[in-house]
Amino acid sequence: MSEFMPGKLVNLSRLVHRVVANNAGMMTGPGTNCYLIGNKQIAVIDPGPANPKHIDAIVEAADSLQGQIQWILCTHTHLDHSPGAALLKEKTGAIICGQPAPLGNSQDANFHPDQHWQDTSELACEEFSISAIHTPGHASNHLCFLLHDENLLFTGDHIMSGSTVVISPPDGNMVQYLASLEKLKSYPIDNLAPAHGGILANPLEIIEGTIEHRLMREKKVLERIPTLASCDIESLTASVYDEVPVFLHPIARMSLMAHLEKLEEEKRVTVNEGLWTLLTFTPGV
Numbered sequence: 387m388s389e390f391m392p393g394k395l396v397n398l399s400r401l402v403h404r405v406v407a408n409n410a411g412m413m414t415g416p417g418t419n420c421y422l423i424g425n426k427q428i429a430v431i432d433p434g435p436a437n438p439k440h441i442d443a444i445v446e447a448a449d450s451l452q453g454q455i456q457w458i459l460c461t462h463t464h465l466d467h468s469p470g471a472a473l474l475k476e477k478t479g480a481i482i483c484g485q486p487a488p489l490g491n492s493q494d495a496n497f498h499p500d501q502h503w504q505d506t507s508e509l510a511c512e513e514f515s516i517s518a519i520h521t522p523g524h525a526s527n528h529l530c531f532l533l534h535d536e537n538l539l540f541t542g543d544h545i546m547s548g549s550t551v552v553i554s555p556p557d558g559n560m561v562q563y564l565a566s567l568e569k570l571k572s573y574p575i576d577n578l579a580p581a582h583g584g585i586l587a588n589p590l591e592i593i594e595g596t597i598e599h600r601l602m603r604e605k606k607v608l609e610r611i612p613t614l615a616s617c618d619i620e621s622l623t624a625s626v627y628d629e630v631p632v633f634l635h636p637i638a639r640m641s642l643m644a645h646l647e648k649l650e651e652e653k654r655v656t657v658n659e660g661l662w663t664l665l666t667f668t669p670g671v
Contacts, residue, residue: 390417392443399538401423408439409435409466415583416582418581419580420433421540421579424514426512427511427513428456430457430458430459431540448478456478459509462484463488467543468497483499484499485502485527486527488525518531518532524543525557525558526562537574538576542580542581544567553641560645560648576589608664612664617663623642653665
């Protein structure tokens with residue numbers, strides 16, 4: 387997969403270029419995609435980890451395009467996405483745009499945006515225009531960025547290539563995640579550019595498929611709860627994710643808890659001393 391070689395500049399279109407960080411792994415796939423938008427006035431999306439060699443590769447990529455990095459946009463503040471922003475700003479003087487980090491060990495507490503972007507915040511220059519779409523769910527401060535010139539949506543970790551997204555409470559929220567997916571259906575999107583993996587075509591099909599997958603998993607949760615003599619989170623994880631390798635169950639447990647919190651909010655399940663039971667459930671609903 388030479389196109390995902392760390393530090394290599396890959397031209398994806400006239401306006402969009404990519405440099406992958408050297409942080410490949412189980413949670414990051416081939417590594418975090420750092421996108422450079424534009425050729426003269428450049429916006430960087432998700433500078434990735436604060437690895438000096440990676441940040442130098444981003445600067446060198448901009449130099450090879452004969453452009454100047456003027457903006458740094460962060461989809462969210464997980465540690466594989468935003469920590470490089472401060473170092474990249476130090477080297478380029480670019481403006482950092484995004485939402486402040488919520489509390490949590492997985493968050494970049496040192497992320498300090500110069501501009502606090504919200505839903506519909508926009509950047510426009512001679513070459514391109516980008517607007518933000520607030521898409522909480524994976525993270526409460528998650529933003530997707532729509533490049534209007536190509537109808538290309540930079541999805542961060544809201545939609546990933548080749549795997550489902552982990553929703554980890556308390557900052558991750560399944561109700562918000564599903565609502566954010568529904569929200570994207572109303573936008574003119576031709577392709578998806580995730581933070582991990584390659585460009586995805588057929589965006590509406592992918593969005594609907596992601597929603598369907600989550601609802602099917604939720605249905606399985608409701609079906610399995612009454613079958614367990616002692617329905618604690620570990621037993622329920624093993625039952626609901628029985629097709630998933632056991633070594634991935636600790637990760638699956640995070641998303642399962644997000645499903646359970648959603649169902650508890652909807653008054654469909656309840657928990658007492660760590661054991662989950664149904665309140666109401668009609669099979670097939």
